Amino acid sequence: MLVTRHTDGSLDRRPLGDLYIRPGHIAILPDSRLLVAGGGADRSGAGVWEPNAVVYSPEGEPERSFCLGDDITVLATDRSGGIWTAYGDRGIYGGHLESAAGLAGWSSAGQAVWAPGAELPDVPLHGCTAATDGDNVWLVWYAGTRPGGTFLTRVTPSTGEVTSWPSPVGDPDGLAVRDRRAVLTSRDHNRRSTQVTRAELVGDAWNITDQRRIRVPGRMLLHCGQGRDGTLWLRAGDAWLRIEA
DSSP: OEEEEOTTSOEEEEOOSOOOSOOOEEEEETTTEEEEEOSOOOBOTTSOBOOOEEEEOTTSOEEEEEOOOSSEEEEEEOTTSOEEEEEOHHHHHSSOTTGGGSEEEEOTTSOEEEOOOTTSSSOOOEEEEEEEETTEEEEEEEOOSSTTOEEEEEEETTTTEEEEEEOSSSSOSEEEEETTEEEEEEEOBTSSEEEEEEEEEETTEEEEEEEEEEEOSSOBOSSOEEEETTEEEEEETTEEEEEEO
16 A cells, blocks of 8 residues: 655555565656565576566556666656666676666666766766756766765766766765755764755866754655655655755
């Protein structure tokens, strides 16, 4: 059962049929469809990767299932229904083709449509968080082979343009971007606080304009931030906080 609380306080309840995976990520697709994905993936006895993602209709019925790679640490969807993922160590070194690249883009049918190339400044070792801003997708990832090795990568699916900048903070767990402004969060694991950093893109660098630590309603856990069109939804315990970029 998926329960959605709207800003006016109303609740929607959507039963989900045949939920055979352990949900690690939930995202909205066009036409009120829902994507539910697990974090890991398993191989069958024949060496085929088993499905770990299911697309549900507006009525909660499964439409299709597929594998989005292993050890998914980040998952976001864009306006056109594209799915964007980033991976952890097990995915990058575990033998799955798309996971091995560290970052990936997929169609809503589960077909791989984008992989990073030489345009990245380094090789991704761990996905941190992601966000969308209009038609752009932002992926945050860690390389670790150079000082300050966390990067913000902007992908424009319609043109294929990929641009990366060093992140103003290391290893953030939440991001929202609006034009040339961004807000990033860095949680205190299992504590009721997080650091909120605001930054502005000036020339070729993200400059910090404000940084403060705030108290939140509940403990901060993994996969706690979802950024969309300049708004960061940050999960703290059983509550969601809304932070504008």
